[in-house]
Amino acid sequence: MKTGSSVWLANNGYRLGGVLGYPLLWAILQYRKHKGKEERGRIGERFGRSGRIRPDGPLVWVHAASVGETLAVTQLIEEIRGCGLSILLTTGTVTSARLAAERFGDDVIHQYVPIDAIPAVSRFLDYWRPDLAVNVETEVWPVTIGELARRKIAQIIVNGRISDRSFERWMHRRELARSLFSRFSLVMAQTDLDAERFSDLGALHVTVTGNLKVDRDAPPADDHLVRTLREAIGERPVWAAISTFDGEEKIAADVHVALRGKHRGLLTVIVPRHPDRGDVLAGLFAAKGLNVCRRSLGEIPVEETDILLGDTMGDMGLYLRLTEIAFVGRSLVAKGGQNPLEPAMLGAAVITGPYIDNFRDTYRQLRQRGAVRTVEGPEALMQSVDFLLSDRDARGLMISAGYAGVRDMRGALIKTMKGMERFLAPLRLEARFFARPRPVPEKKRTVNIKDKIASQDLRKALR
Numbered sequence: 001m002k003t004g005s006s007v008w009l010a011n012n013g014y015r016l017g018g019v020l021g022y023p024l025l026w027a028i029l030q031y032r033k034h035k036g037k038e039e040r041g042r043i044g045e046r047f048g049r050s051g052r053i054r055p056d057g058p059l060v061w062v063h064a065a066s067v068g069e070t071l072a073v074t075q076l077i078e079e080i081r082g083c084g085l086s087i088l089l090t091t092g093t094v095t096s097a098r099l100a101a102e103r104f105g106d107d108v109i110h111q112y113v114p115i116d117a118i119p120a121v122s123r124f125l126d127y128w129r130p131d132l133a134v135n136v137e138t139e140v141w142p143v144t145i146g147e148l149a150r151r152k153i154a155q156i157i158v159n160g161r162i163s164d165r166s167f168e169r170w171m172h173r174r175e176l177a178r179s180l181f182s183r184f185s186l187v188m189a190q191t192d193l194d195a196e197r198f199s200d201l202g203a204l205h206v207t208v209t210g211n212l213k214v215d216r217d218a219p220p221a222d223d224h225l226v227r228t229l230r231e232a233i234g235e236r237p238v239w240a241a242i243s244t245f246d247g248e249e250k251i252a253a254d255v256h257v258a259l260r261g262k263h264r265g266l267l268t269v270i271v272p273r274h275p276d277r278g279d280v281l282a283g284l285f286a287a288k289g290l291n292v293c294r295r296s297l298g299e300i301p302v303e304e305t306d307i308l309l310g311d312t313m314g315d316m317g318l319y320l321r322l323t324e325i326a327f328v329g330r331s332l333v334a335k336g337g338q339n340p341l342e343p344a345m346l347g348a349a350v351i352t353g354p355y356i357d358n359f360r361d362t363y364r365q366l367r368q369r370g371a372v373r374t375v376e377g378p379e380a381l382m383q384s385v386d387f388l389l390s391d392r393d394a395r396g397l398m399i400s401a402g403y404a405g406v407r408d409m410r411g412a413l414i415k416t417m418k419g420m421e422r423f424l425a426p427l428r429l430e431a432r433f434f435a436r437p438r439p440v441p442e443k444k445r446t447v448n449i450k451d452k453i454a455s456q457d458l459r460k461a462l463r
Helices: 003-034 067-072 074-081 094-107 118-128 142-150 164-171 174-181 192-200 223-233 248-259 275-287 316-320 341-345 357-369 378-390 392-409 412-435 449-462
Strands: 059-063 086-091 109-112 132-136 154-160 186-189 206-208 238-244 267-272 292-294 307-309 325-328 349-352 372-374
Touching: 059 074, 067 074, 067 086, 067 094, 067 132, 074 086, 074 094, 074 412, 086 094, 094 109, 118 142, 132 412, 142 154, 154 192, 154 412, 164 174, 164 192, 186 192, 186 412, 192 206, 223 316, 238 248, 238 316, 238 378, 248 267, 248 275, 248 378, 267 275, 267 316, 275 292, 275 307, 316 341, 325 378, 341 392, 349 378, 349 392, 357 372, 357 392, 378 392
Parallel strands: 059 086, 059 132, 086 109, 132 154, 154 186, 186 206, 238 267, 238 325, 267 307, 292 307, 325 349, 349 372
Antiparallel strands: none
């Protein structure tokens, strides 16, 4: 079979599958709601329905899959809003929806992203009529990409990255990848390697702008709560294991047991990547004879506390302000790693395992500065934590190196806005027509025929 036919069958088979399976999606989403993975009362948004009113004028649709992507584009969204443009932000998780509400309030419209099936996507696009679609990092939804292209709505990728695993999968379906990635008007990648991969997969216009996560502010924390916890901890030695995955919490607890005899009063802060595992982890630590303080219960550590369990969402800024040593998880027992920028921003010496493929370039730049220690296993982690707890000067050098590394990596926001300029400029111009004062009801307003023609021509050009 010819390659073109294979791509046609793959694309249309996917679309047909979405149509045929559409009736089953309601049951699937209801099940997800029961598991807490969908928000009660907003299931309709997954099918492209909305109770929100579309604002007048140009609308920029920004899609961020989850919490990390939403945090990455927070300042970019504010920059676009500063151009006088309305923002529709879609995400796919309950936690990211809560984050969007906290960060933007009513200034940005939030919706759950529609399922990638023709009826839902068409209904969504018919209602919202976006003038520009911005995809954060890389979420490739064939139906959505195809419908945007059919409607001649420009699609761009910001903060683009492709993991080793994703790249390998796409390379096995290279022609299909080319048919999808070639539809993006612009891809702004985080690194040279990401840019090369996007080009290999068919993207036609690719540039390197850096990582937007470096340009955002450090995660916030309630000052009163920080002071309360610091006073409760006092002069005790503290280290943290953050963004941990299953298996890494046990390792962190074992490190605590091994070191508490040498470092009297040692407090270990453990922040799981998925806070809903709090009950299981509390039981695990208790079975080891450890005294656990849970933030989800509003508990404050006391002298006997061994583990401060950070089983809450959105409080990373709080936990990192309690320590100068942070092991970043998903790097010892799970592959991919997690972002080390937040601990580096907030003055922590960073420790990681060897599996950091998703953040390879970020770690490389921090490591060049001397801000990161890489450990191969539990024993090496224990030794590194012991060393950094014992040597204040070595810890201080790593912290200073982390600050310098973050400073060196900044600048992605400016580059991204510059790259988007040719897409935003005509929308800013169109927005001025909608920003004009409404006509006074008592007087009949004469329409300026030149303005009317210019506005019509502009809208045609934008399509």
